[in-house]
Amino acid sequence: MKRTLRTTALTMGALLLGLGSPAIPATTAAADPAPRVDLRVLVVTDGGPATAAIAAELDGAGTPYTLVDLTRADRPVIDAAFLADTVDGRPRAKFQAVVLPNDAPFAAGSGEMAALVSYERTYAVPQVDAYTYARPQNGLAYPVNGGYLGTVDGVRAEVTAAGRSGPFGYLDGAVPFEDNSPTVSESYAFLSRPVAGADFTPYVEAPMPGRQTRGVLVGEYRHDGRRELVVTFAYNQHQQQFRLLARGIVDWMTQETRLGTSRNYFAVHVDDVFAADDRWDTTLNCTPGDVDCAPGTGAPDPIRMTAADVEHAARWSRDHGFTLDMAFNGGGSVEHREEHGGSDPAADRLVADRDAFRWINHTYDHPYLGCEQDVSSVPWKCATDAAGATRYVSRAEIDHQIAGNRRWAERAGLPLRDGELITGEHSGLRLLPQQPEDNPHLAPSLTANGIAWLGADNSRDPGQRQVGSALTVARHPVNIFYNAGRVAEQVDEYNWIYTSRAQGGSGLCEELATTTCLDEPLDAATGYTGHIVPLETRVALGHVLSGDPRPHFIHQSNLAEDRIAYPVLDGVLDRYAALHAANTPLVNLPMSAIGAELRDRAAWRTAVRDGDVTAYRVGDTVTVEAPAGLPVAATMPAGTVHGATAFGEPYAGTTSGRVAGPGSGPMTLALPGSATGADTADTGAARTPAPAPYRKAPHTPVPPGVTRPVPPGPQG
Template sequence: MKRTLRTTVITVGALIAALGLPAGAAHADPTPRIDLRVLVVSDGGPSTDAIAAELAAAGTPYTRIDLTQPGRTVIDADFLADTVDGRPRARFQAVVLPNDNPFPAGSAEMAALTAYERTYDVPQVDAYTYARPEAGLQYPVHGGYSGSLDGRRAEVTAAGKAGPFGYLDGAVPFEDNDPAVGESYAYLSKPVAGADFTPYVEAAIPGQPGKGTLVGEYRHDGRRELVVTFVYNQYQQQFRLLARGIVEWMTGGVHLGAARNYFSVHVDDVFAADDRWNSTLNCTPGDVDCTDPDATPDPIRMTPADVDHAVQWQTGKGFTLDFAYNGAGSVDHREDNNGTDALADRLIARRGEFRWINHTYSHPFLGCVQDTTVVPWKCATNPDGSTKWTSRNEISDEIATNRVWGRSAGLPLLDDELVTGEHSGMKVLPQQPEDNPNLALALDDNDIAWLGSDNSREPDQRRVGPATTVPRYPMNVFYNAGRAAEQVDEYNWIYTSRAQGGSGICEDNPETTTCLPAPLDTATGYADHIVPLETRIALGHVLANDPKPHFIHQSNLAEDRIAYPVLDGVLDGYAALFADNTPLVNPRMRDIGAELRRRAAWQTALRAGEVTAYRVGGTVTVEAPDGLAVTATLPTGTTLAGAAFGEAYAGAVSGWTPGTGTPLTLTLPASTPAPAAGDTAAPAPATRPAPRTRIPAGVTDPVGHTADG
């Protein structure tokens, strides 16, 4: 043991000298440069990957080293730091490790990291570690707990609320999506007596008085560690709630990239009617694939009372719905009802309560001409065998006529937004593997800049002529259901086996995530199964810094108003979790598209190595290409060229600023702690590698449709 310690002391002493800070007091200046980049050291486990995913989603630069890969980069003094223009440079502002020490005993790499962290005051996140004295905690066997936290509730402490987790109200519930599968595992214990340890998140210790730590800060030997003693993946709600705080802690609230919690809901087919599911025929009369001779359409359409309810609901929730409308729905209704349309009259009277999107005049299919003589339909062809397409004039007329109708009704429109019926005109597999070539031309005719697309088909933004797509999440609240029992009946048919009277889609596609072991009760299945599941999926998108909108249909606001329980679940669930300084962001389609496009350009620049950012004392410098919008999260009071930077969110300021090709210089408020010169007088004591920790199946193979439904 003494020989090992002696070797470590010599190694650390040599490393300190190599890290760029001379030992003599006369050479304490200049102030070091800290690059705004995170080092993520992974062992292939889900927790470090989750933190990397959080950084990637926000647009925060990081370098990942996988310890399991042969030939990987070796972590040493030269890799971690150097000197630039005579100034010592730390290449990383934070270090993320799988646990408090993932390296073999006597590791030179751990010694290099230890010296680096102490020299430059760089914090370390232990993504998931065993509770032990080396991490500032007692062993769990001493009055603590090791085991599942499925369905339990943790709490942010007063120190956590005053520190990195101040955006939360306090509760951190752990998911329990499948009682048959373990989805969490944790080590709960109390700090070692005399340790400088601050708990940030705690949970009650089962069978014991008091609480144990799940997340806390451990200060020791001139270093700072954020110790996390529960395992997670990037989709689990407990991680999503804490992810922002983990990043803010490790970066000191100074980093590139930004995150918000977004939720927008588009309601399609407003003014029109949606055909109803037929539980006897197991299809929707009026749909091209429902060819039964006894199929009679049974339309579902909102009423004036439904409009009033929507307005009252919005007011109560502080939330605005986006209505995608079809003007022909009202025109046809008036023709069939002696010129009257009470629904349209009420919608127009209350038009200022909603946002409006052009959804084409009569909601036709704008792709290939459909041959419905076969099921499923196929694209009709010309005599020469080429695909027969809906014409440019037909598409353009649908867009322009609906715009004119909306203007005449006084709807507050933005002319550059469009959602086509069924997202048609764009490719749809398997029948139509390419866009209608006339779509881009018609979009150009009508100056369309933002085009709604189906995220389940095309999750990435792309260009269609002059327009950029805005992928939308389909909610599993069906367009052809106005009553809860209809929704459950169709859900049962789709997601049960043929032997149970279902479609068999799950037998044909085992990867389908919403399969049912048995049919749901039509009286209770909606409230007991579908609503919690759809709420969980949508809230998962909200907590993942994902601005993409969700879409439902006007039929879901009619009759039983089945959309509201899901929307209430998302909004009420969010309000119960987050503090007032972290409001839900509810942007319209154009703004969502712009945000997604800025992010894509930013990520491209990061991958190309075109962005450099660093901090020297109270100044942050960002170098980026001309025309690239730069995003950052910084302390409140930060200025850029003398003006306030960003917008307030979650206790910080963040946002985008145009790049000019010259360095951007941001000045942090005087109250912002600067990285302190670490204690280089003596090396940290050697620690044993962290023991292996348990990872349940529900973490490695996410349970409960939390990824994307």
């Protein structure tokens, strides 16, 4: 059983003093109004990947921030007027947190750094040093004095007890660093220990190579009435180690009180259920019966789940507490019964176990619903009429495929959600290069059939868009092929796609800039478990850790025969569970809820970007102003209330969600009562030695692998 060590920062006393109400300036009389602190983050960047990663995390959650780029000549000057002013007679801090590229990015004697120091001290505003050299000025010993500086690829870092009871309490302890390429230095770190006498709390540590001690990767330094989160390793927004720590970094700097929200999502759609999928021919290097084989080439050999495969899927779902979404074609069962004397044990088992799964209309018998396909040659092309105009599948056929499958589901007793649809191969939607536009008959058919959510392929059509009455829900393809039921077929086709012509492959990897060729063909015996499974697990887990709600899709063939999908699904679920505490479960949503999440977060981000959302905190009250009808997305400490109702839902040690505000006027949230942080500004300096004068931080090397995502593998 996982331990749940998370306690809200409001109970942490002296460890996280700044989590109370913003400190009133020392020169302000007690009768003066408490300051207002705007819920906005100041991100100061030098163009490096670390500040870009934190900005991306804020973007993803919908948290407002202001970016100041130090490399731009036209940037604003960071002075007292830029940071604070007065509104309606109340002092206002314009930013609730400050992110700097390192602990001192300005030259010695900088007025901008002095302004930031004064601002942070006055308003108890935390500072994040996104990636900095370890040195006494940030509470750490120089790494050359008994520490370590160098690559940390493949290192297993650990969250400390203070980190688990504080900002990183959503993690179970381990923070493994990626090591995806033996030829690329992907992560670099300065590991050392706090200097004697420093008020420094390590949150994440890693073993120092060649030593028995551990060094700090992330920690909090309290000095001179200020709080800094010191990060001493290089990263980009895509790397697993940052994705695991990003939530805690933002929780720490916003004191768990911010606009925006995030969850970790995972949903898996299984396409072509009740139907059969054509099989890859390892000799012909194509799929007989499908459009990649010339007409008449080879003999089709379909792959279809058996009753035993269905029983296994239902048992797997129950054992993992995870619901698969079955995208089904009822016509597949009708055809099977016609060919087998009325018998279809697999369909009978699926219907009997219907409550173990969710069900999505995938059309009656899976035809291509875009242009009429001319398959007389490979690749296929759109058929045209005598005038050269593209011929499209008719409105009547699309209606039949949607409504016919719906009627079949009703007769079978499947609990179908009528507003969801995935067409076969996402057809009807535009498909380059053959079909640059949607089938014009698709939108009116969707509207007439009451479709609200339409599946799309994220690799081709990632953005949510309106098609008739429906909004698209992009789905991530998993690189386990629809035409493979056995490991040998999967590896053979993988080698065909991802090896050069000189190695016996198709050479596609040489032609497509987005695809990386394998160094050599995968071994037939070990290539699947040794390369494909770890790679696909890492890619899918990366989507999960980035807070991407879009579902992943596989095919029923992958649950049949060798059941090749399960190692990847197990890998994602098991690795996630091993990394996260019980208070941060995977969120497994149906397609309609995923679509709504994508819609709502897009609307929220647009409003934030356009400046239509403002929020501020005065004492224990947060006030949010947003356009009427727009649900407010926010993350707050546990115990926050909206009126007489608890705000949001618990997740990762905080409470968060989207809540509809009043029809007009601001929304008010009441934070749980807390100490006023009386020992923040005045006692911090007394408890620690006076800091050394600010000097520009030393150069922090960034390995080539962290300036962009390290290629995860052949698909790029």
